[in-house]
Amino acid sequence: MDERSEKKIVLVVDDDKNILRLIQAYLEKDEYKIYNATDGNECFDILEEVMPDVVLLDLRIPGMDGLAVMERIKKFYPELPIVMMSAHGTIEAAVDSMKIGAYDFVTKPFESNRLKLSVRNAIIIRSLSQELQRLKNELYPTRDFGSIIGRTGKMQEIYKNLDKITASASVTVLIMGESGTGKELVAREIHNRTPSRAKKTFVAVNCAALPESLLESELFGHEKGAFTGATDRRVGKFEQANGGTIFLDEIGEMTPATQAKLIRVLQEREFSRIGGNDLIKVDVRLVSATNKNLEEAVKAGTFREDLYYRLSVFPIIMPTLRDRKEDLPLLAAHFMEVFKKREKKDVLQSISREALDVLFKYDWPGNVRELQNTLERAVVVASGSEIQLDDLPQMIKSMGVDKPHRTGESYVDLTGTMEEVIERVEERVMRKAFAEYDGNVSEVARRLNIGRATIYRKAEKYRLPIKD
Template identity: 40%
Template sequence: MQALSGKILIVDDDPIQRRLLQEAVHKFGYRSKTAENGAEAVRIMTGPEASEIDLIILDMVMPELDGLGVLERLRADKISTPVIVQTAHGGIDTVVSVMNAGAQDFAVKPVAPERLNVSIRNLLKTSALEGEITRIQKKASGTLTFADIITHSPAMERVINLGKRAAASNIPILIEGESGVGKEMIASAIQGSSDRKSKPLITVNCGAIPDNLVESILFGHEKGAFTGAVDKHVGKFQEAHGGTLFLDEVGELPQDVQVKLLRAIQENEIDPIGSRRPVKVDFRLISATNRRLIDQVKDSAFREDLYYRLNVFPIWIPPLRDRREDIPALVRHFLARFAAEEGKPQVSGVAQDALAMLQEYAWPGNIRQLQNTVFRAVVLCDGAQLTIDDFPQVSAAIEHPGSQSGVLPPSVAAPFAAAPQDPAAVTPPPPAQPGAPTVANTTTPAGFEGSAPFGFMRNLDPEGHVRKLTDIEEEIIRAAIKHYSGRMTEVAKRLGIGRSTLYRKLKEYGLDDGGTDAAA
């Protein structure tokens, strides 16, 4: 698979110069688009193609609309794409003019290819870092929008279009998708694109709250309502008053809390524990899950009436393996961030063969796994760019697909092939068994040359003898912890044992109950 890196717009009225720049840009590993004059460049950058352009190489002297005119038009429209201006006339007055007009770099023709490559690489890195800072600031202030989401994928464009339509109303939204695909980011963008922007966005991870504390945390309690309630506590619903409440992993809510949630949605009021009267709340509800709620309804684990209240406007986010064209931009984004955080400014790019390898990998942990992988690579890197050697785990998965969880066999990958196409679909088809490892079981004991697909276990050891019961028990406990994302109550329930028994077995087998919650 050929890696697709940043896209550069080349603006020059000289066809020879355009061709030379194109060849240089392609040699550096970037894609390109050309414009014959300034007016065409402005048209591209103010149209739908602008989202694909990461950098502009702009000629200074052109008929009709020159380089300065293009810069003024772009900055007037608040287009912040970095620009390298090049001209045959390198006087100090010219340099000052173009830099004041908003250019990030200036080069005198003929520019050396090495000089141009360094400039492009540094500007793309700086742009990615500035974008990350902007996203963090916007997310903190509740003003993150869909324009801040990094994507070049048609599948994600459908998600964004649905999100924009949902943001225009107060309709309850259910976001479905595997762990690590960016459900909270979409929720933040919906909030920041609605009339509730700048108001609170309160996030609650329902799967991380102990069952006996869920009601108090969500709805609050009065002083003295129960033993230990020494002060009045305002719940998450009241914290979200005027804004948005985001319930992540909503399928983990206990049945008794589901009843109170249904009433809160229907009546826009809650009953804090110990309160004599209900409290009116104004909130926008966004729910998310990495499991199919309809399956939980069929298993009587989730209330059917609540399901239909939450599933009014479903949005399904495709996994990263179904939108690999997003990987180069995400890698550059994470690289800029971690290079700055780790004090490694010299790390400013990714080798093309490494980027191609990253696009070939299936990313079972999705964007969260990609982020952690780039972080590790930046820490390992000693050169100016990330290479294949900086991604040893991914490299091993690509070279030995039968023993790693990042390469999907066709029979397993098939259920994920089709993304929902109809924006009006009531229940889009998320992957079967979301949240589960989608491929080979990574818990195969040492000494096995291969591993069985998830859901299957080997009965025989490498010598052909029947495996010990303790080994099989340890393996199935590992698989259950990974399958249920470390939710020990659910693990114990599905294994048919008590939690105390589960923790005792974890201790016996030397398993870390907190470390198998899985990447993403």
């Protein structure tokens, strides 16, 4: 057993028995352990069981094009070196496969030495790159940050910034990013990881949810009788957050008057309740967030420049999910676990390759929140041990079909009747809004400026999950 585990593993994917025998004869003597697959499906079955050190892949195999198999291997096992083999050693085929990331290309029939050399080099390269990764990990530990999930370079950057932010007790942070990218999650992590504040309160205020007249008293409080309806003295959120963190969400929605009051508070570090004279001093860290481009709002004159500078002492820009798709399997698996526990579906073990493929192809306008909602639904409807393609919403599944080149979110398939095209657009708009507002009908209605009854109707039509 021991001796065998020392052996390097080669996976050969070729339906030609003669080639398999030949490779076996060439390589087994050299202490390689060989696994054979005769088509793409078998290849992936084996990959689920063993992790080879190198794959020898025929360009033409039954059922699936060799290049497609290779692309898929690269997607799921990016570090695994692949040597392409072909009896038809055209330059184009070689160039194509190298472009997608083949380590080498050998022409059949091959000489034993050429094959051995290619296999040996591929393995050396792999172990060097693993070593490099190990050293990198030592230097920059690849990790998640508390409840934040993601290991791509983009997230590592975020973690580095969070380390700096949490090393200071008071630096003011502005978190920017599309809807659903985790801005609030990051704000909470900042609070939880700031030693001097973690035990105090984290207070969140959604600046878009309250009318201007109420927001100010919400933030700063009021004295009894300060205005009609102020029947009691009320302590504002800034006071509640004393010692801890105040999170001003959707700060881009703040009206000029409230912006003016806030800037005064930030400058003077003290304020008074509405209708009061006492000056109140609080010790809070201010974290704000927006999915608007504040710089543009400043240019457009709708957001005060001085406030923008005060808020963005330490700016963080959250990456979109489509910019860190490598994190998708990790996030999807995480959400599957979370909802599997909640739904008590112990049998559920994994996400099928086809489903994962489609998740990769979709562009996630609603980012992590949309992925989370998708997995929640999938876990609820899944019946076996795997989440299947059919457990995903139609909209996402239709992404699995190769489409003409798409430019981000704005792509619309313009084929078919007017009604069909409009429906397509409508579904997209609805789906995005539902993802953005987590299926909250009132919010979606407000955002799209259409009635709630219409929203309910459309939600049923497009099978969107309502959470009201």
